[in-house]
Amino acid sequence: MTAGGSTRADVGVQDGRIAAIGDVARASRELDAVGMLVLPGCVDLHTHLASTPTFTPLDDFEHGTRAAIAGGVTTVCSMVYQEGTLRAGIERGLRDAERSLADFAFHVVVTDPTDAAAGELPSLARDGHTGLKVFMVTPRFADRITDYVRLLRAAAEAGMLTAVHAEDHEIVARATTLLHAAGHDAVRYFPESRPAAAEEVAIRAAAQLAAKTGAALYFVHLSSRVALAALAEAKARGLHVYGETRPLYLHLTRERFERPDAALWVGQPPLREREDVDAIWDALRVGLLDTVGTDHYPHRRAAKLAPDLAFDRVPPGVANLETLLPMLYSEGVRRGRLSVERMVDVLATSPARIAGLRGKGEIALGGDADIVIFDPERKRTIRASEMHSACDYDPFDGWEVTGWPAVTLLRGEVAYAKGEIHARPGQGRRVARTSSHGTSS
Numbered sequence: 001m002t003a004g005g006s007t008r009a010d011v012g013v014q015d016g017r018i019a020a021i022g023d024v025a026r027a028s029r030e031l032d033a034v035g036m037l038v039l040p041g042c043v044d045l046h047t048h049l050a051s052t053p054t055f056t057p058l059d060d061f062e063h064g065t066r067a068a069i070a071g072g073v074t075t076v077c078s079m080v081y082q083e084g085t086l087r088a089g090i091e092r093g094l095r096d097a098e099r100s101l102a103d104f105a106f107h108v109v110v111t112d113p114t115d116a117a118a119g120e121l122p123s124l125a126r127d128g129h130t131g132l133k134v135f136m137v138t139p140r141f142a143d144r145i146t147d148y149v150r151l152l153r154a155a156a157e158a159g160m161l162t163a164v165h166a167e168d169h170e171i172v173a174r175a176t177t178l179l180h181a182a183g184h185d186a187v188r189y190f191p192e193s194r195p196a197a198a199e200e201v202a203i204r205a206a207a208q209l210a211a212k213t214g215a216a217l218y219f220v221h222l223s224s225r226v227a228l229a230a231l232a233e234a235k236a237r238g239l240h241v242y243g244e245t246r247p248l249y250l251h252l253t254r255e256r257f258e259r260p261d262a263a264l265w266v267g268q269p270p271l272r273e274r275e276d277v278d279a280i281w282d283a284l285r286v287g288l289l290d291t292v293g294t295d296h297y298p299h300r301r302a303a304k305l306a307p308d309l310a311f312d313r314v315p316p317g318v319a320n321l322e323t324l325l326p327m328l329y330s331e332g333v334r335r336g337r338l339s340v341e342r343m344v345d346v347l348a349t350s351p352a353r354i355a356g357l358r359g360k361g362e363i364a365l366g367g368d369a370d371i372v373i374f375d376p377e378r379k380r381t382i383r384a385s386e387m388h389s390a391c392d393y394d395p396f397d398g399w400e401v402t403g404w405p406a407v408t409l410l411r412g413e414v415a416y417a418k419g420e421i422h423a424r425p426g427q428g429r430r431v432a433r434t435s436s437h438g439t440s441s
């Protein structure tokens with residue numbers, strides 16, 4: 001199964017790479033995949049598995065990539081944060097990732113866009129670190145716009161991809177202040193504090209920056225119909241922009257925020273309306289959206305539901321790595337909202353191409369033998385207790401899913417099979433990212 005189509009064939013693997021497709025000689029070890037789908041390992045461009053000087057995530061590289069491997073995700077990109085230099089943030093990520101079970105790469109979040117930071121980009125790119133991230137939702141972005149413009153120019157020159165958290169700070173800050181002033185602190189007001197207009201305005205502004213600097217931008221976690229319209233305009237202008245959405249926005253609506261345990265689903269941006277959910281499925285189907293990334297960043301139930309937490313104090317993020325593929329298959333492919341080829345494209349082929357992860361994201365001769373043997377008939381009810389994340393709840397707890405990974409191969413080795421993790425901490429390798437991230441579709 002590839003993004004381009006599907007055939008019935010044997011796949012031969014040698015030394016971790018795909019050595020044959022079609023007629024394959026007898027091998028020392030054979031895996032029977034009759035009745036199964038053979039998919040490329042998924043590539044998730046949006047996770048938070050690395051530590052910072054003051055914080056270690058609940059799912060660190062070891063726990064997070066256990067969930068990844070069990071869910072058919074064989075390559076993860078994690079955010080790391082600038083620590084003085086960008087390089088220091090990456091070095092911390094590299095140390096953390098020594099426990100990774102999956103292959104990995106990074107985006108480095110630029111919090112202090114100095115001349116020196118911009119000056120680091122050519123050497124980072126040479127070393128295969130071609131990903132940056134910026135947050136438009138912080139006041140810093142507007143305050144230091146001149147510095148960020150220079151950074152984006154340097155990123156364009158170095159052939160780097162910049163991930164963008166596109167929510168407008170002014171709009172979010174104003175809405176938040178008004179809600180607090182009115183005594184509306186409960187989590188049910190969270191969606192009102194981050195209206196879709198904040199996304200729309202930020203994407204339009206970022207598109208202007210892309211036009212001005214030539215930078216390639218990757219818009220993370222798009223959640224709304226108006227955000228998609230802004231993305232479509234930017235693509236129509238021929239700008240080098242890509243769009244990602246996230247499972248929460250495909251499977252859930254704002255109604256969750258009416259529940260007493262609403263905080264369990266808090267992520268940024270918030271859950272939206274049914275019409276937004278429908279628009280996101282459409283955008284995935286037609287190729288306006290390029291990828292689905294998890295934004296995997298779980299927090300324990302007690303941390304999410306701590307008493308009297310105002311809507312803007314709930315730690316944002318949920319677990320998603322293990323359910324990304326089965327949920328998209330069950331809700332998308334089985335329900336006729338997405339072809340299986342498109343699913344492979346948005347989960348594997350496009351993210352690998354956009355991030356310059358050569359050898360990943362497809363089943364092709366010479367590529368890494370990252371393969372998921374997927375049982376399309378396996379029925380399963382999602383239960384946090386059976387998931388591999390360290391988190392004690394799952395945003396999709398109780399959801400009935402049809403289709404689940406049976407076996408995951410990482411570079412030809414069985415990393416997961418029938419409920420058991422076989423990969424060892426440290427088995428994951430860093431993937432050096434190239435600077436050619438293909439062309440926008």
Ligand SMILES: [Zn+2]
Nearest residue numbers: 046047048295
């Ligand atoms: Zn994120």
